[in-house]
Amino acid sequence: MPPFHSIATICSHSALQIFDGANREGFQTIGITTEARVDFYSSFASGSPDEFLVVQNWQEVLDHSVQERLLDQNAILVPHGSFVAYVGAENILDMTVPFFGNKRTLMWEADREKERIWLKKAGINVPREFKTPHEIKTLSLVKFPGAKGGKDYFLVRSPQEFYDRIGKNEEYTIQEYIKGNRYYPHYFYSPIKNRLEILGIDRRDEANVDESYRFPVREKTFVVVGNKPLVARESILPKFYEMGVNLVATSRELFNEGIFGPFCIESVVKDDLDIVAFEISGRIVAGTNLYPNGSPYSCYYFDKPVSTGRRIAMEIKWAEKKNRIDAVTS
Amino acid sequence: MPPFHSIATICSHSALQIFDGANREGFQTIGITTEARVDFYSSFASGSPDEFLVVQNWQEVLDHSVQERLLDQNAILVPHGSFVAYVGAENILDMTVPFFGNKRTLMWEADREKERIWLKKAGINVPREFKTPHEIKTLSLVKFPGAKGGKDYFLVRSPQEFYDRIGKNEEYTIQEYIKGNRYYPHYFYSPIKNRLEILGIDRRDEANVDESYRFPVREKTFVVVGNKPLVARESILPKFYEMGVNLVATSRELFNEGIFGPFCIESVVKDDLDIVAFEISGRIVAGTNLYPNGSPYSCYYFDKPVSTGRRIAMEIKWAEKKNRIDAVTS
Amino acid sequence: MPPFHSIATICSHSALQIFDGANREGFQTIGITTEARVDFYSSFASGSPDEFLVVQNWQEVLDHSVQERLLDQNAILVPHGSFVAYVGAENILDMTVPFFGNKRTLMWEADREKERIWLKKAGINVPREFKTPHEIKTLSLVKFPGAKGGKDYFLVRSPQEFYDRIGKNEEYTIQEYIKGNRYYPHYFYSPIKNRLEILGIDRRDEANVDESYRFPVREKTFVVVGNKPLVARESILPKFYEMGVNLVATSRELFNEGIFGPFCIESVVKDDLDIVAFEISGRIVAGTNLYPNGSPYSCYYFDKPVSTGRRIAMEIKWAEKKNRIDAVTS
Numbered sequence: 001m002p003p004f005h006s007i008a009t010i011c012s013h014s015a016l017q018i019f020d021g022a023n024r025e026g027f028q029t030i031g032i033t034t035e036a037r038v039d040f041y042s043s044f045a046s047g048s049p050d051e052f053l054v055v056q057n058w059q060e061v062l063d064h065s066v067q068e069r070l071l072d073q074n075a076i077l078v079p080h081g082s083f084v085a086y087v088g089a090e091n092i093l094d095m096t097v098p099f100f101g102n103k104r105t106l107m108w109e110a111d112r113e114k115e116r117i118w119l120k121k122a123g124i125n126v127p128r129e130f131k132t133p134h135e136i137k138t139l140s141l142v143k144f145p146g147a148k149g150g151k152d153y154f155l156v157r158s159p160q161e162f163y164d165r166i167g168k169n170e171e172y173t174i175q176e177y178i179k180g181n182r183y184y185p186h187y188f189y190s191p192i193k194n195r196l197e198i199l200g201i202d203r204r205d206e207a208n209v210d211e212s213y214r215f216p217v218r219e220k221t222f223v224v225v226g227n228k229p230l231v232a233r234e235s236i237l238p239k240f241y242e243m244g245v246n247l248v249a250t251s252r253e254l255f256n257e258g259i260f261g262p263f264c265i266e267s268v269v270k271d272d273l274d275i276v277a278f279e280i281s282g283r284i285v286a287g288t289n290l291y292p293n294g295s296p297y298s299c300y301y302f303d304k305p306v307s308t309g310r311r312i313a314m315e316i317k318w319a320e321k322k323n324r325i326d327a328v329t330s
Numbered sequence: 331m332p333p334f335h336s337i338a339t340i341c342s343h344s345a346l347q348i349f350d351g352a353n354r355e356g357f358q359t360i361g362i363t364t365e366a367r368v369d370f371y372s373s374f375a376s377g378s379p380d381e382f383l384v385v386q387n388w389q390e391v392l393d394h395s396v397q398e399r400l401l402d403q404n405a406i407l408v409p410h411g412s413f414v415a416y417v418g419a420e421n422i423l424d425m426t427v428p429f430f431g432n433k434r435t436l437m438w439e440a441d442r443e444k445e446r447i448w449l450k451k452a453g454i455n456v457p458r459e460f461k462t463p464h465e466i467k468t469l470s471l472v473k474f475p476g477a478k479g480g481k482d483y484f485l486v487r488s489p490q491e492f493y494d495r496i497g498k499n500e501e502y503t504i505q506e507y508i509k510g511n512r513y514y515p516h517y518f519y520s521p522i523k524n525r526l527e528i529l530g531i532d533r534r535d536e537a538n539v540d541e542s543y544r545f546p547v548r549e550k551t552f553v554v555v556g557n558k559p560l561v562a563r564e565s566i567l568p569k570f571y572e573m574g575v576n577l578v579a580t581s582r583e584l585f586n587e588g589i590f591g592p593f594c595i596e597s598v599v600k601d602d603l604d605i606v607a608f609e610i611s612g613r614i615v616a617g618t619n620l621y622p623n624g625s626p627y628s629c630y631y632f633d634k635p636v637s638t639g640r641r642i643a644m645e646i647k648w649a650e651k652k653n654r655i656d657a658v659t660s
Numbered sequence: 661m662p663p664f665h666s667i668a669t670i671c672s673h674s675a676l677q678i679f680d681g682a683n684r685e686g687f688q689t690i691g692i693t694t695e696a697r698v699d700f701y702s703s704f705a706s707g708s709p710d711e712f713l714v715v716q717n718w719q720e721v722l723d724h725s726v727q728e729r730l731l732d733q734n735a736i737l738v739p740h741g742s743f744v745a746y747v748g749a750e751n752i753l754d755m756t757v758p759f760f761g762n763k764r765t766l767m768w769e770a771d772r773e774k775e776r777i778w779l780k781k782a783g784i785n786v787p788r789e790f791k792t793p794h795e796i797k798t799l800s801l802v803k804f805p806g807a808k809g810g811k812d813y814f815l816v817r818s819p820q821e822f823y824d825r826i827g828k829n830e831e832y833t834i835q836e837y838i839k840g841n842r843y844y845p846h847y848f849y850s851p852i853k854n855r856l857e858i859l860g861i862d863r864r865d866e867a868n869v870d871e872s873y874r875f876p877v878r879e880k881t882f883v884v885v886g887n888k889p890l891v892a893r894e895s896i897l898p899k900f901y902e903m904g905v906n907l908v909a910t911s912r913e914l915f916n917e918g919i920f921g922p923f924c925i926e927s928v929v930k931d932d933l934d935i936v937a938f939e940i941s942g943r944i945v946a947g948t949n950l951y952p953n954g955s956p957y958s959c960y961y962f963d964k965p966v967s968t969g970r971r972i973a974m975e976i977k978w979a980e981k982k983n984r985i986d987a988v989t990s
Contacts, residue, residue: 013564016630040568043525047630082565139875155875179875181867181885195703201886205560207511207601213543213873214550215469215485215509220874221601225511226531226562230865231949232886234673235742238700271867271881289561292629299952299965300676300707305629343894346960370898373855377960412895535890537841537931543873544880545799545815545839551931555841556861556892619891622959635959 003320004098006030006075007313008049010058011037012082014284014309016047017292021310023050025317030075032061058086062095070097076329078312079106079283098329100312101261105282108255112145112173115280118254122246124265125276128176133162139177141222144170150206150222175278180270183232186288186295187244188311191260191327192318196244198237199262199308200295202227202287227287231296232269239275240267247280260328261315262288262308284308333650334428336360336405337643338379340388341367342412344614344639346377347622351640353380355647360405362391388416392425400427406659408642409436409613428659430642431591435612438585442475442503445610448584452576454595455606458506463492469507471552474500480536480552505608510600513562516618516625517574518641521590521657522648526574528567529592529638530625532557532617557617561626562599569605570597577610590658591645592618592638614638663980664758666690666735667973668709670718671697672742674944674969676707677952681970683710685977690735692721718746722755730757736989738972739766739943758989760972761921765942768915772805772833775940778914782906784925785936788836793822799837801882804830810866810882835938840930843892846948846955847904848971851920851987852978856904858897859922859968860955862887862947887947891956892929899935900927907940920988921975922948922968944968 007022009015011033019029023046031041031049034056042048053069060066070077077083078100079092089106092099108114119126130136142154142162155177156162166172186200204210205226208217232240243265251258259282266279291298294305306314319328337352339345341363349359353376361371361379364386372378383399390396400407407413408430409422419436422429438444449456460466472484472492485507486492496502516530534540535556538547562570573595581588589612596609621628624635636644649658667682669675671693679689683706691701691709694716702708713729720726730737737743738760739752749766752759768774779786790796802814802822815837816822826832846860865886868877892900903925911918919942926939951958954965966974979988 016564016567020630037568040571043527043571044630045632177875179868179871179877181865181871183886197703205511207599208509209874211509211511214539215507217509223601223603224563225566225599225601225603226513226560228558228560228888229950230886230888233884233946234676234949236885237676238697241700241703269867269885271883271885273883273885286563289564290559290626292626293624293635294953296950296952300680300704302705305953346894346897350960367898370901373857373901374960375962535841537929538839541839541841544869545837547839553931553933554893555896555929555931555933556843556890558888558890616893619894620889620956622956623954623965 004074004076004316004325006073007078007316008032008053008070008075009078009080010061010083010086011041011049012086013080014286014289015041015080016044017289017307017309018078018080018284018312019049019309020046020292021307022313024310025313027313027316028073030070030073032066061087062091067095067097076100076316079103081281081283081286084110084283100316100329101283102255102257102259103330104255105251105259105263108251109280109282110145112143118247118250118280119277121254122243122250124243124246125274127178127276127278130174130176133159133174136162136174141175141177142166143173143175150204150224153222155220178268178270178276178278180268180276182267183230183236183240183269184264184266184285184287185232185240185244186262186264186285186308188262188308189244189248189260190315192315192322192324196241196248197298197301197311198240198244199298199306199311200288200291201230201232201297202290203230204287224286227290229290236269236273236275240265243267243275243277257330261312284312334404334406334646334655336400336403337408337646338362338383338400338405339408339410340391340413340416341371341379342416343410344616344619345371345410346374347619347637347639348408348410348614348642349379349639350376350622351637352643354640355643357643357646358403360400360403362396391417392421397425397427406430406646409433411611411613411616414440414613430646430659431613432585432587432589433660434585435581435589435593438581439610439612440475442473448577448580448610449607451584452573452580454573454576455604457508457606457608460504460506463489463504466492466504471505471507472496473503473505480534480554483552485550508598508600508606508608510598510606512597513560513566513570513599514594514596514615514617515562515570515574516592516594516615516638518592518638519574519578519590520645522645522652522654526571526578527628527631527641528570528574529628529636529641530618530621531560531562531627532620533560534617554616557620559620566599566603566605570595573597573605573607587660591642614642664734664736664976664985666733667738667976668692668713668730668735669738669740670721670743670746671701671709672746673740674946674949675701675740676704677949677967677969678738678740678944678972679709679969680706680952681967682973684970685973687973687976688733690730690733692726721747722751727755727757736760736976739763741941741943741946744770744943760976760989761943762915762917762919763990764915765911765919765923768911769940769942770805772803778907778910778940779937781914782903782910784903784906785934787838787936787938790834790836793819793834796822796834801835801837802826803833803835810864810884813882815880838928838930838936838938840928840936842927843890843896843900843929844924844926844945844947845892845900845904846922846924846945846968848922848968849904849908849920850975852975852982852984856901856908857958857961857971858900858904859958859966859971860948860951861890861892861957862950863890864947884946887950889950896929896933896935900925903927903935903937917990921972944972
């Protein structure tokens with residue numbers, strides 16, 4: 001494979017950071033976007049892509065002509081949450097343009113059952129799940145498939161409350177609500193350095209729940225509108241580290257080369273300092289947008305400001321230098 | 331006009347950042363202050379002004395002798411929230427010392443009616459306002475004029491509650507309380523680069539409301555005591571960008587050259603991802619104090635750490651180099 | 661005394677930052693740890709110590725052989741919250757290895773009565789304390805000795821509630837709960853520069869109280885699980901500065917050379933902008949872990965990213981250069 005000289009992604013989610021990181025590492029950048037977002041994504045310097053690939057709708061990314069154009073430019077695609085939501089994990093599997101990271105991971109993060117098997121196999125605590133609404137006896141969260149930013153999630157305390165709220169024909173998961181504080185560590189597993197890095201930690205900012213102490217709310221909603229920075233008590237970090245190491249190791253038993261590149265284990269730290277994980281994101285998460293200048297953790301690994309976006313570009317460069325590009329793409 | 335070699339402001343609000351930014355860009359700095367604050371503002375390196383101009387009270391800033399001294403040093407004044415609160419927007423209009431930004435903007439931000447006309451003309455959603463207390467049927471916030479940091483604001487749910495709380499002869503505004511999460515984007519419009527930048531986002535930290543879930547409070551208060559950093563979901567950013575672009579464009583129709591330099595649109599993001607703006611600050615806001623080293627957005631425009639304070643100094647330098655100082659001062 | 665070439669601490673609390681700062685300033689670093697943490701602390705670059713000193717349990721730090729080894733390497737020990745909790749403030753007094761800062765300070769921060777005397781003597785407001793449970797008539801916090809991260813603290817509103825919760829033979833302090841927002845300024849007093857610096861501000865993130873608006877909690881708990889960044893309204897900073905200056909000055913009257921190096925005054929800012937301090941930490945606090953790249957305050961003193969960990973290393977270097985190492989150690 002010739003060396004990649006372009007890094008491409010869809011203009012959304014964490015694209016500014018991905019472009020910025022790629023630009024700082026000397027790559028050309030391609031922003032796949034609808035016309036409506038061109039002005040905004042043009043308004044930056046290193047946050048703007050060098051070139052736009054304008055589509056009418058996101059499914060067009062799958063078109064032969066679009067893929068050909070990306071292949072012609074030796075582009076590597078970086079998937080993010082919106083990329084997966086817009087194009088679909090299964091469709092991504094069929095694409096011919098190389099992706100950074102293991103595309104199979106996207107199948108495992110999209111499927112709540114697979115995700116749960118993976119977490120459990122890695123020895124990570126997960127919330128109880130209730131197969132039927134009748135089992136709801138404690139505060140529980142009703143979730144829907146995919147990474148749609150928490151939209152329509154709701155809390156219930158009884159089967160009755162569940163039936164009052166649920167729509168028809170909806171696919172749902174009922175999880176015990178874990179009481180504690182949310183910590184979402186941003187991992188990066190590097191096959192090239194053979195090292196698991198913690199590049200940051202965030203907490204999602206959800207409307208309306210995270211400002212709900214300011215005003216009376218009839219129903220709490222959980223729509224992700226942003227992210228807030230934090231650091232964990234240092235004695236909790238070795239636990240997060242071990243969780244990440246185990247998740248990587250286990251993934252190799254579950255699907256070919258397993259997970260590599262960026263991922264996140266969305267977790268709750270309880271007041272007994274136990275950690276419960278309720279989600280895996282098998283690609284860059286939006287919480288990393290807090291740290292385009294580096295985070296309070298990335299500086300322990302690198303002498304320069306390294307975001308997850310930049311880390312991706314660095315990994316590609318290192319892999320190319322060592323002729324190991326297969327180790328970081330799929 | 332000879333080139334400015336000094337940047338001056340009142341020692342309060344965002345002065346550390348303004349001095350630091352000016353110092354880093356090679357300007358001399360003058361701190362206008364009362365004696366009581368000299369020790370504190372002397373205790374820094376680049377955060378300290380090169381020189382103090384000590385006044386007995388803030389109104390002295392209007393004195394001929396003080397203005398003469400600033401003019402003698404080719405100083406440019408940077409207005410901030412405390413500057414406006416201490417000296418008065420109308421008094422600032424009469425001052426002979428040049429100001430960074432358009433002084434008229436301060437008249438528009440200080441007047442809630444003008445502010446509302448401006449926002450609406452720019453196509454930005456605003457909260458409903460109730461002309462008389464009798465219209466209060468939903469959770470509403472009672473606000474007072476000026477940028478006094480939320481002091482004495484209170485929540486009401488009915489006309490009765492309003493009359494129980496309001497003082498005599500008070501000038502007030504009654505606004506529908508918008509349920510959602512607060513995001514305050516920090517804009518910078520550069521006439522020199524002809525570019526609207528988003529230099530950061532913050533959320534105010536208000537006593538007691540923002541810790542009110544920790545203890546029972548009889549009455550929520552909204553006194554600003556600090557600021558917290560955050561980033562917005564990337565798909566919300568183009569909306570913020572458009573709001574800023576429209577606010578700048580509209581301002582030119584409303585008052586001579588319109589707004590330039592730093593401003594903020596204090597907003598709430600609702601759980602349907604709509605944005606409602608409840609305030610404009612037509613000058614540097616205190617939330618920018620989070621980012622003297624640059625923010626998770628400023629790095630997408632600049633290779634070095636750029637605060638709003640430093641951005642002001644950069645704009646002055648660029649304007650001088652292009653002989654366009656009139657475009658950034660008033 | 662020969663120049664220190666190693667900086668050593670226990671692998672916990674703020675060790676990553678201490679190692680990173682020491683490494684960046686050119687010191688060798690020694691991590692005292694149990695075997696279980698070696699993998700984690702090895703996984704960083706500048707955040708990893710150059711060398712591990714593996715112990716079976718923390719009391720082993722007091723062993724002659726361990727101390728000899730540290731002395732042989734011209735090591736200076738940096739105490740942090742876990743160091744004090746694991747080894748004990750009194751035991752630290754007896755150690756022969758030099759410590760950064762004044763070891764006596766650890767005795768004063770560990771003893772709530774001494775702490776209170778110190779704060780009051782410095783003219784700093786403190787919460788009311790109730791000598792007997794019968795005096796509880798307002799919301800009060802029951803605290804236990806030492807820096808155990810808020811574990812088991814509880815809120816009470818009446819003597820009855822107190823007796824319902826308290827265990828047998830427990831040593832406790834009952835403090836009036838101050839309503840307001842928590843701000844924990846990180847100070848550094850430099851005998852070498854003769855300057856008091858504010859290197860950052862944080863707020864602790866406590867499980868479950870700080871997410872307690874998201875779910876019903878029967879009992880609020882106050883276990884520290886992390887830290888959140890913030891900045892204070894600029895007009896509050898001179899008050900924090902004065903508190904710090906007074907605390908340093910007073911300490912010299914209370915115990916030999918008084919406090920130097922890093923410390924924190926855990927405070928609440930009330931909605932009348934008054935400040936009440938409820939704790940002193942007489943050494944580096946975990947909240948500084950937010951700022952290994954520098955904080956929104958440290959940049960006003962230094963041209964490079966300076967964490968509290970790095971600041972310690974800088975102070976040692978400067979002291980050695982000036983032959984004043986006695987001024988920064990004990």
